[in-house]
Amino acid sequence: MSDEKAVTIPAQSEGEDRTGGEVLLKVTGLQKHFPIKKGLLQRQVGAVHAVDGLDFEVRSGETLGVVGESGCGKSTMGRLITRLLEPTGGKVEFQGKDITHLGVAGMRPLRRDVQMIFQDPYSSLNPRHTIGTIIGAPFKLQGVEPEGGIKKEVQRLLSVVGLNPEHYNRYPHEFSGGQRQRIGIARALALNPKLVVADEPVSALDVSIQAQVVNLLDDLQEELGLTYVIIAHDLSVVRHVSDRIAVMYLGKIVELADRDLLYKSPMHPYTKALMSAVPIPDPRRKNAKSERILLKGDVPSPISPPSGCRFHTRCWKATEICKTTEPKLIELRPGQQVACHHPENFADQAPQDTVLLTAAKEAAELVADEVLAESAETSAAVAAEVEAAAEAAEEVEAAAETEAAKGTKAPKETQVTKEADEK
Numbered sequence: 001m002s003d004e005k006a007v008t009i010p011a012q013s014e015g016e017d018r019t020g021g022e023v024l025l026k027v028t029g030l031q032k033h034f035p036i037k038k039g040l041l042q043r044q045v046g047a048v049h050a051v052d053g054l055d056f057e058v059r060s061g062e063t064l065g066v067v068g069e070s071g072c073g074k075s076t077m078g079r080l081i082t083r084l085l086e087p088t089g090g091k092v093e094f095q096g097k098d099i100t101h102l103g104v105a106g107m108r109p110l111r112r113d114v115q116m117i118f119q120d121p122y123s124s125l126n127p128r129h130t131i132g133t134i135i136g137a138p139f140k141l142q143g144v145e146p147e148g149g150i151k152k153e154v155q156r157l158l159s160v161v162g163l164n165p166e167h168y169n170r171y172p173h174e175f176s177g178g179q180r181q182r183i184g185i186a187r188a189l190a191l192n193p194k195l196v197v198a199d200e201p202v203s204a205l206d207v208s209i210q211a212q213v214v215n216l217l218d219d220l221q222e223e224l225g226l227t228y229v230i231i232a233h234d235l236s237v238v239r240h241v242s243d244r245i246a247v248m249y250l251g252k253i254v255e256l257a258d259r260d261l262l263y264k265s266p267m268h269p270y271t272k273a274l275m276s277a278v279p280i281p282d283p284r285r286k287n288a289k290s291e292r293i294l295l296k297g298d299v300p301s302p303i304s305p306p307s308g309c310r311f312h313t314r315c316w317k318a319t320e321i322c323k324t325t326e327p328k329l330i331e332l333r334p335g336q337q338v339a340c341h342h343p344e345n346f347a348d349q350a351p352q353d354t355v356l357l358t359a360a361k362e363a364a365e366l367v368a369d370e371v372l373a374e375s376a377e378t379s380a381a382v383a384a385e386v387e388a389a390a391e392a393a394e395e396v397e398a399a400a401e402t403e404a405a406k407g408t409k410a411p412k413e414t415q416v417t418k419e420a421d422e423k
């Protein structure tokens with residue numbers, strides 16, 4: 001029933017920069033803890049730390065991809081930044097305005113600017129309403145009368161998302177999955193938003209249709225100057241459309257980097273593991289051995305997340321410091337922030353801490369030998385690079401000191417000659 005044409009996902013050209021715009025959304029220390037209540041009195045006995053201190057910015061015109069395993073807090077983050085959920089802590093600023101605790105009335109004008117596209121195109125559309133009513137609803141809710149009337153505008157939106165404007169009076173069940181997601185996109189675009197948060201927009205669709213919807217989102221961004229936060233559990237979806245990618249693990253961002261940097265040299269072991277799960281078709285590597293990393297067990301419970309680095313219970317590099325001290329998300333390379341004591345493809349941040357935890361020894365059994373070897377090799381290479389840079393810096397410093405010594409002598413000599421002249 002799909003009348004959609006086969007298209008390929010366009011990869012953004014190397015070096016194309018959409019990140020130069022002003023900061024549209026700024027999130028600082030964002031938290032959402034869902035209380036766990038028990039008993040007749042509904043006393044709080046704990047909390048699910050779904051989102052536990054996020055810091056990031058989204059610039060106008062860019063696409064931020066957010067990835068991570070199921071349950072790591074991606075959807076909660078999406079609902080917090082669109083203010084469908086009230087944060088427990090932290091701050092959300094939109095165009096410089098603090099919207100963290102705005103009420104329904106305060107949020108109303110903002111609802112035009114920030115829209116969400118949901119994962120499931122089947123349950124997010126009311127089956128009893130025609131698509132004309134569904135796409136036209138935002139105008140009624142906001143009391144907006146588009147030029148030419150709602151019907152005309154809805155039909156325009158239908159053609160913008162590649163649907164037949166004549167189907168205005170049809171019901172959601174008359175459309176395929178991909179077409180329903182297009183209806184969801186048309187509804188999100190109705191009020192001409194600035195920021196669109198898409199929560200797993202294609203994961204409920206057939207693989208053959210996924211590319212078409214991603215392609216549509218990409219085209220719309222270009223045409224309408226939209227800014228996206230695209231949530232996915234799979235790196236292959238965000239790879240082609242994101243300018244930057246945030247990798248989440250148990251309510252935290254463990255790596256936030258420019259797309260190309262992240263794919264070329266991931267720094268967090270978790271990112272590396274996620275990436276090894278996505279087969280990348282590359283004819284040059286067709287004979288290369290598989291370098292898959294299998295992570296042991298499930299993501300630990302967000303009710304009592306592990307101490308220190310939350311990934312330490314599944315990481316093959318974890319040492320004592322990972323268990324005791326939480327690594328901060330810091331920019332180790334321009335455009336690449338990482339929260340790890342023993343990053344990949346970079347100098348070790350805690351080289352003195354060398355004794356592996358038992359969990360790490362077990363995890364290493366699940367990591368391909370090639371990965372471990374490569375990891376050791378890059379660490380050694382980076383260490384040598386750092387050492388060489390330090391030596392070079394020392395030489396430059398010594399040379400500068402000699403120059404300075406000469407420099408301080410010279411004025412003295414001049415002074416002496418001057419004094420002699422005066423005599």
Ligand SMILES: Nc1ncnc2c1ncn2[C@@H]1O[C@H](COP(=O)(O)OP(=O)(O)OP(=O)(O)O)[C@@H](O)[C@H]1O
Binds near residue numbers: 048070073077
């Ligand atoms: N309303 C809620 N009440 C209690 N716990 C919740 C609620 N919503 C989410 N959680 C919990 O918060 C954690 C994060 O959930 P969230 O849906 O944000 O993760 P996710 O990364 O989007 O996962 P998925 O890809 O499966 O949707 C999970 O452990 C989930 O069970």
